[in-house]
Amino acid sequence: MIDRNKLAGMGAGLLAATVMFGAGTAGAQPAAGEYVFGFVTETTGPLAAAGVSYHRGAQVAVEEINASKWIGSGVTVKLSEKESGSDAARAVQAMTQFVADRNVLAVTCCILSPVAGAMRPVAANAKIPLVFYGATLPGLPQPPYVSSVVALPGPQEVKMTQLIVDKMKPKSVAYFVNADNEGFQNRFKAAQKVMEGAGVKTAGVVSILSADTDFTAPATQAMGMNPDLIMVWTTQTPAAGIIAALRNRGYAGAITASDVIAPNAVFKKIGEPLAGVPFPIAFAAGVSSSPEAKAFADAFQKKFGELPDTYAAQGYTSVWYMSQGLKSLSGKANREALATALAKVGSIEHNVYGGLPMVAGQADVQKALVVNWSKDGKVVAWEPK
Amino acid sequence: MILFLEQALNGWALGSLYALFGIGFGLVFSTLGILNAAHGTYASWAAIVGYYVVERAGLPFPVAVGVGVAAGGLLALAVDQIAFQPLRSRKAGMLGALITSIAFWIILDSLAGFATEQQSLAFPAASFPSGMIDIGPMKVGQLQLIIIAVLIVCTIGIHLLIQKTRLGTAMRAVGWNEVAAALGGVNARMVILLTAFLAGATSGLAGVLAGAATSNVSFTLGEGLMLKGFAAVVVGGYDDVRGTAIAGILLGIIEVFVAQYVSTALRDGFTYSLLLIFLVARPRGLFGSAGFVRA
């Protein structure tokens, strides 16, 4: 009797798996053993702060996958790390070493788009699956070998900007934007289009550079434009510095930003001036409510003593995506089979975003949250005043 | 007009940081003949030490500045004794010291990353004079005024030290020719130690102040100061602190105005083109003395 129940349960599971993966893969699993994913870390160098988060997220994913025997009985995954320090030449050398290591089945890497650009031909030539966990330049994926689990910016920004127009009804907006980062230029343009479409005037655009650290003058410049709202579309260090400088110079009006201010370290550094600044984000521990998101946040908190940020979620997603491809293989897994399997993945099954479709090797987050920091340092859903 | 004046003052304060850092860098270059790639890390470390003095030990900001400055000076001393002294005693010249300074740059930068856990930190706003002062219709940051004043005091002080005191004479003598200075009764080793300390302390001061003013205490701090401080030294002439100070201030003001009225993308291009023009047209800087020839 008990056995029959079990069987019935398994049958249901199989049925579900069949629906999810399509026919033919159900029941199959890769040969038992330990499979290695290469992880090019960036835990030193200019982007080390984010790099640490990506790596930690990936570690949590590995633990969850192995503990739950998700891929199959006797099948475990393991990360093999090599550091690049966000340097293209070092990243390429790490990649070729992974390529040479026959145990490494796939590689995941890259926060910077130029580094990702340098890695792409190496992976395609060596026929090894490469998954980007951080770079956001459009057009990076190159199926079947190269794919990206990072949603391109755009829709989230549009959604938040629309919300701001509806709720805050500003008459004029001043924008901060990186002069040397095309990703943020695009985000800024998307937001500006929404604003101008709704009849909101552009009071002015203040551009800054990624390597800048002093924002007193740009803040003075923006305040001189007397806008109702200031939107900050820049990379992390400038965004934090700009908001601090604006508040420090006595700007009391509304500010919005992007997900770069989401990590805990940014709040720890800037503190109260960040409170109440809305920003769009795909994942925020404590706001994202899916069971996967909660489980991830708990496991991460337990392991590292703090809540995961959006970068950690991306590192986590990358490992789950590679594992999903691996799970769909049968028998002895190899790189080419895995690449083919990854290219067939229509959506990443286990994710913290409440759905994560993959289109031509590119992830696409559809549900964006609009959140802000509270005064006591928690990310909460944004409530327009 | 108010915007113009406020921006001029912002530029002046920013440039003062470049100049203050540049003075230390130039001092090592002119007196010790070393192109020190590790100099930026003194500023980073001074800021990091200062930060921990405030954050962990809970001491007031002036103490943090003092400790940071001392840390910058001591670090410079240590680097000098470990990396430069062995080469000095073998007469290996500027080249060997450049490479050992690169080695220390790699080491200290990497350790600074560990010290801040690879994060960019910031002094809590309440811990230092971060408020604004109204001067007529203008708003000026307290810290900006402090930075401007510090540069003026340091420039005058170091200029007088070099030009009017026995120590300064000895420093210039060592910079001119170490052997001849020693023959003339100058204790060259003492002068070298003092110069290294002074240079590290000055750049450390720039580091702590910049760390507070820009909400950025990390290993990237020194690198930023180094690139601009270097420009100030070249434009101003490395053998005169007054030149470095004025050049630094000018660079800061130009930078702010180019960003405000022309284009941010071209800002650094403007700075470095100016640098190039000076190099080719007036290679001894603003105050450089044409008769001063170094072997």
Place this chain on the structure above:
Amino acid sequence: METLLDLWAAYGSTIAFAMVNALFALSTYAVLSTGVLSFTTVVFAAVGGFLAAQSVAHLGIGLWPAFALAGIGGAVAGSVVAAAFLKLDSHWMALASLALVLITRVTVLNTPLLTGGVNGLVVPMSVPMGDLVILLALVAAVFWRLHRSWYGLAARAVREDAAVASTMGIPPRGIQFTAFVISGAVGGIGGAALAFTLQFISPETYFIGMAFTMIASTVLGGSFHWFGPIVGAAVFTALPVTMQSVLPAIEDVAKGVVLLVIMIFLPRGLVDPRAVGLRRAARRRVSAEEGTDV
């Protein structure tokens, strides 16, 4: 056999980078051997790299013509730099060349039509290892020939003492100008080789990090013989890879310490013709003394 192949595959790119860095180090050595410390190899490399990348992409030329073009471009840049900078004294020269490196990056960033700007440029061609070996061998042969020529002798004289050299009828400026042209050509070729090795170049590719890498490689290997820079580049490129496998947690610190220790104990670098000469002389003396004893 399989493990051997694996080793080759794993460290093949490290060897390729070591050879590219050897070209840069030789370019730096070219001027250093006439007594000029200059970081302008980065500038020449950028000229050569972007020139090669664009001409391969748009003119459809092959690998070797691209190298030739990069060499010519670099040589032209070298002569321009020499004409503008050689009047400066040695300290200013070093500073000026560093400034030029900073200017190069700003220029690359602000001319997106030529360089791809901040997004960089994909290079649609790669250099096979064999070609890279031939390229380095050719360049090394030129340096070997120069070392034994009148020019090589004159260069060493200028480095030792420019004033004395000019009394002997050697024009120091002329020698140094030639050195810059050679440095430019080799640097340009190196820049192209890097572009074809990375297959992607951006403003960050040719910047301060490269300037310090090439000068460190040159001096580490020894700047008194053309073979020194090649050894230095190999050591300096292999160092991070080695440290990563030995001390992954503090690989950068370890790399710095190794560089520091080598420079303190061997300030003239790993390859030092004078040390070889001294050892030979000592051996001769010892054997001569032994001879008298018996």
